[in-house]
Amino acid sequence: MKTMGLNEIREKYLEFFESKDHLRKQSAPLVPINDNSLLLINSGMAPLKPYFTGDEIPPSKRMTTCQKCIRTPDIDNVGKTARHGTFFEMLGNFSFGDYFKEEAIKWAWEFVTEVMEIPEDKMYVSIYEEDDEAYDIWHKIVGLAPDRIVRLGKADNFWEHGLGPCGPCSEIYFDRGEDHGCGNPDCAVGCECDRYIEFWNLVFTQYDKDGEGNYHPLANPNIDTGMGLERMATIMQDVGTIFEVDTIRHVLDTVCGLAGIQYKDDVKNDISIRVITDHIRSVSFMIGDGVLPSNEGRGYVLRRLLRRAARHGKLLGIEGTFLSQLSREVKKTSGEAYPELVEKEETIAKIIRLEEEKFQETIDQGLMILEEEMEKLKKEEKDILSGETAFRLYDTFGFPLDLTRDILEESGMDVDEDTFHEEMKKQKERARKARSDKDNNAWGDDLFTHLTEDTLTEFVGYQTLEATGKILGMVVDGQPVQDAREGQQVLFVMDTTPFYAESGGQVGDIGTVEHDECKIQVDDCKKGSLGRHIHHGTVVEGSIRVNDMVRARVDEIHRMSVARNHTATHLLHKALKEVLGDHVEQAGSLVDSKRFRFDFHHFEKLTKEELEDVESRVNKAIRRALEVEKFETDIQKARELGAVALFGEKYGETVRVVRIADYSMELCGGTHLDNISQIGLFKIVSENGIAAGVRRIEGVTGVNTLEYVAGLEGQVRQTAVLLKSNPEHVNQRIEELFSTIKSLEKEIQGLKQQLNKNASEDFLSKAVDIHGISFLAASVQGYEMDDIRDLADGLRDKTQGVVLIAGEKDGKVHIVAMGTKEAVSQGFHAGKLAKEVAATTGGGGGGRPDMAQAGGKDPSKIQEALETGKSVLEKMLVK
Template sequence: MQTHEIRKRFLDHYVKNGHTEVASASLLLDDPNLLFVNAGMVPFVPYFLGQQSAPYSRATSIQKCVRTLDIEEVGITTRHNTFFQMAGNFSFGDYFKREAITFAWTLLTGAQDDGGFGFDPERLWATVYLDDDEAFGIWRDEVGLPAERIQRRGMTDNYWSMGIPGPCGPCSEIFYDRGPAYGSEGGPEADEDRYIEIWNLVFMQNERGEGTSKDDYEILGPLPRKNIDTGMGVERVAFLLQGVENVYETDLLRPVIDRAEELTGRRYGSDAASDVRFRVIADHARTAAMLILDGVNPGNDGRGYVLRRLLRRIVRSARLLGADQPTMRAFMDTVRVAMAPSYPQLETDYDRVRNVAVGEEAAFLGTLASGSKLFEDVARQTRSQGSARIGGADAFTLHDTYGFPIDLTLEMAAEAGLEVDREGFGALMAEQRARAKADAQARKHAHADLTVYRELVDGHPTEFTGFDELNTEATVLALVRDGVRVPTAVAGEEVEVILDRSPLYAEAGGQIADAGVITADGTRLTVNDVQKIAKKLWVHKVSVDRGQVTEGDAVLAQVDSSWRHGATQGHSGTHMVHGALRQVLGPNAVQAGSLNKPGYLRFDFHWQGGLSETTRQEIEDVSNAAVGADHTVNTIETSLDAAKEMGAMALFGENYGDEVRVVEIGGPFSMELCGGTHVAHSSQIGPITVLGESSVGSGVRRIEAFVGTESMKHMARERALLQGVATLLKVPSEDVPGRVENLIDRLKVAEREVEKAKSASLAAAAGPIAESAERVGDVLLVAAKAPGGGGGNELRALAGDVRGRLGDAASVVVLFGDDGGKVPFVVATSGAARDAGLKAGDLVKAFAPAIGGRGGGKPDLAQGAGTDPGGVEAAVAALRAELTDR
């Protein structure tokens, strides 16, 4: 049975039993505790926490999930995936244990011809919590599962919570017995490789307190309503129903392994190490594709860093398997074919997904090339120290600082006849993981308590009137201060005001909140911010300037019209820039985020590589042409499916409702899902001036621009600046670029002449400096100040020249410079001196403290700088003492 069919049967079963089918949420949710959605119940958390009332009493979904705590363990076992699909059914105060158990049993054991999965009931086991006699009795007496196939387990295994204060409860897990060939008899308690968990039924009935592990928290009491949360692992059910050994051999992952075999010439199943690499490629390729699909881009922290690690592990694994050419395009092609039947957006957005992955591969291949050179330096230094073992610290630096994988370090070390201190490397990695874990735990906290808003969300959602008017009569529904309802607020206080109607735009979609006031007889409130709760309730954060405001008051909410005009210009201008980008660069230049406010816009978009000045100018020209065309700005409220059929663009990672608002400007030029405020005609945006374009992460670029009056002010400032430069240069404005270019060329010529003169002066000084050599012990020492000061480059050249003039003698050359109050220095040793045990880097340690400096380098050449020019004589004395005492 194919995975897509398993998904369909699951959903059909629960819809037939009165559940509302809910589409998978994005992998990215606004939750402070989650990097990615990691369980099927996550999108329903507000309902379980009581922050909002569920719009349905029963729901079912197949949620895409990502768990990345142990990325480096992926592939070592065949049970773990970073991306997986969790099929679930949920009850919000409706049914409880009996129905949850019987629904699951019916689907699992129902005949395939009747829409079930057709599992042999004789091979199914169940576990329940230690004292959950109710669940035990349902399994034994109502389902008919023999008591010997129902096992009781403790809190660690069979009691669920989110890891933070909130709902919790016992659970019942369902296991499938794969048979004696896979392990020991005795049920899940004995062997969870033989007995595979396929479903977890959580009976959410209590509230837990603080705690740090799975079994050390206090049960505070029962929840007001009992809920059901279940999760069936789609991939695990798939490998059992498809008769293969593990999830990596199912229809969704095996094709990637097959493609990797073709590209590397190796065969899956040939040896354990290769099999791990094949599984890493299969798992990570799918996960990476799904993360990119939901708007993640490679980066150096957070979600972007996780994606970067996944993509680089694919490249690394393919290389270790023998691939000598880029492979990412082929792997992404294979993932698209396998996953698109369940996730059609992967087909429509595939070019973007592929380009991000391929771009990261290209960047990492460059890293590998530079890392190889760094490895060669480490290997050379290791041998020079008489060792055949690369230190753990060196291996860790290659891995952590330069992104050079430890597997490749090991491979290259073996080829070079060297070993690697794996224990030292492992200890440093363990320290890093411990720091990361502690940081994550420190940032993990209970969900914000929004219960004060629940009654308001459920009963009185705010009506937004700001699309049609700037002044609205309204009623104060509630006042909230520090999470508590208050009856009134007086002058000098700050409070949150919830109105039944409001024209003030709440921050969303990159548009910041409106400025404005709320007034009544003798009362004036300045609106500092407006935010949404549950996308339904407008919360106005205000300062009470005069009078007082009381719950139930009739008030007038007013938008600052000047502010709104500028905000609409900024937001509509963002749509113009997006449309221009797609026209100039093509359909892959899609939005990755935005910010707009009066007179200004910032637009992030997916694109590999910087834009030329010509391209930036073309984007500005196309944007302004659309502004000048005076297009009517049309808004259409329709269904999400209808909007997609119209070709409306959506923001990746955003969760849209069934009903959406489409903003269309110039027909196909710009058509986007957008809830923001806009001008009526494109000409009202005014001129758009692109300020610049830059990188904000791998595969993401940023354009900033002024619009309207701010654009004109900017152009006036630029014109005044140009006129000022023209006046200084005594040329017409149009001749300024040529005149400046001429001056730059002349300056470069002058700088080259100065450098030549300085080099000649230093070269001339090399002879007299070499003649100043003194014998200290059995070594010739030259310790001198460079004539004319000089920086590091000049000192290195001069030190090398002086060392060469001393011939084959054991010699040490130390030169001090003068660079704006700092004391740069260079130490050079001859071959004979190094044979005698003198290393430039070690000598630095002897004299650098005297000038308040430090430095280092290789045995033949070291350099650094100090901060105390007056300490040079003491430094030379320390150096003499070091050479004398050796």
């Protein structure tokens, strides 16, 4: 055995299986494509699921990949142990009905013994206890001694995921030696200690499990293997844990450098170091694959990992934001294998920094709430914080439980962790139910599974809007049928169709399908298994049967309107990059016949000038009348040409390229114009943010632009009538009104100042002394909050004490509390005073120790609230 770096191991594995006629595929994005059963890709086979189920035809019957994966069930253990992590890479070789057990086992053994040169006497294998076939291959063909083959039960060596394809598996273990063991004389493969490390699982998918628990042999069994790259690296580098592997250790050492500490010098610090090291790898890859921080789904996972890492940075004493800097170190170690880390380096760093800064704000809010809850506990002579409160801090403010626990411990308090975890469980159940509602079966299919695998659709809609085809299958009311009659809604599949199926953000075509005795009005078209085009329509005349020959016609006006908007988004994408920078990347789109919607990565609202610049560039391009070229090529050639691939799209070996002369080139399966001059006009209607770092532009093209402008003209005319002006003079009239309003506001402000001055003189006589501090409480009528704040500010300066003002305006209560620094030093806290006073009126609020404001609902309680304020202040001030 020789020392080997993680990146070298990855390449040797992929090269080995390429030599065995496997097609090497790039890692799929961490975001599952067309699979609602997963939040994030968690295994090497997950992106290949459609090939195993037969929903899609694989580009090769033999494939090999190194797949990025994230698993978060044990997130709370990450850092506490040296073996848990959220991000990992899974090496795999796969067979879709081609080779089976013998080849999979022989090649696995060849790779580990001849390529990795791992000594045979260091390895053991496990098999499913009933799998004699695997035993014979290992023993009789490979030559492994019986004492190195361990039979384990179903829980350990049988892979299944609900219903569908499943089967036994065989795992390969490395014996790290007695010094890594538990000392138990019965220690062997399967023990929970660190001696025997399992690094490769060979899954033999040979059964199909039905709803009654029966296992039926598959006609074409599959091979699905998974080797943990980091685990293999620990073996090849002879290190204790994944955190000491070369690429991961580089990130870990950078964390230590930022904190000014050494790894393994302090157990508590080591936990934080490992958390940060693991989590920054996960978040860098997630953002690189288009995930953005949010409060739900995969965005919530990202936010949780980011905030957990940021919190542990605080525990290590790292000042300010630092995770964005660490993301660049991830790029250094993994960027060669995963170019998206290099291409999106600045985007990844910027999103991380923005999220870190946001967390700094929320964590301060959480601290204030926790301090208030601790004060309540002290008054009630209790020392256990409720689990509900701890969960609210976690869920609303991203406040980690361990932080809550640490702060409470400093004051001799504890937290009800059982209830906290119950609340956490409820949240997970809600999230799980939401996902299962979308897709109840991870191996789910559409309503045309009754059709044979060779019953496919040929799409001819790029070349023609009319075609003749045969009805291959129909579904009415969720059930397969042989015929459909007038008035029935029907889903149907044809062998040839010109109808574009909804994909890539473009809506499906509409039109008609008919023969001499029937007419179907098609209102949509979507893709099903194996790329079948499923047409949605209503039988408006006659009846139709399976195997009928029909004439299909796409609505040309609808198709062209959609094409205008789709081609326009390509121009928009290019213009945004020119105006805002290369970090702009499409994050989603929707194009129909009326308008387009384009989502993209950017971190701030576009200025009026930027929007005008983008719109101008697109319209200038349209006036150039550039031709739109559409052609197919292989994915590698497309990349070499510089075609832009869009996030979230799944590309095969053959891709369609849409090239607009020298202006734009993207991989796109949508329908487009032949010349961009056919767009006519382009108009941006709106621009707004839809998520952290994601903006959305909506717009119109062609005749829809004229309709939009006509609508605006109508609004201008209506506005002119209201202003008693002509449309041409609306701006002048508005300026005149603004001038009048400004003059009146100035007059009102002067009257308010005079009123406050008069009121101040009246109120000063009401001030009383409380423990040496002047206290003035007063009520006012008809004052806005700003006016009350100005009044309180002047009174505080005059009394040099504490001022509490409450007023009523339009049925609402406004409260302001202020005090001098001397009052604060003696125990006064404006935020707490305002909060308790507001509670008397049915409201709430708070603020800083020297100034706070609050609101209430019951004006009749104002006087009572002021009395409450006096009592609260008496308790606050030091006697």
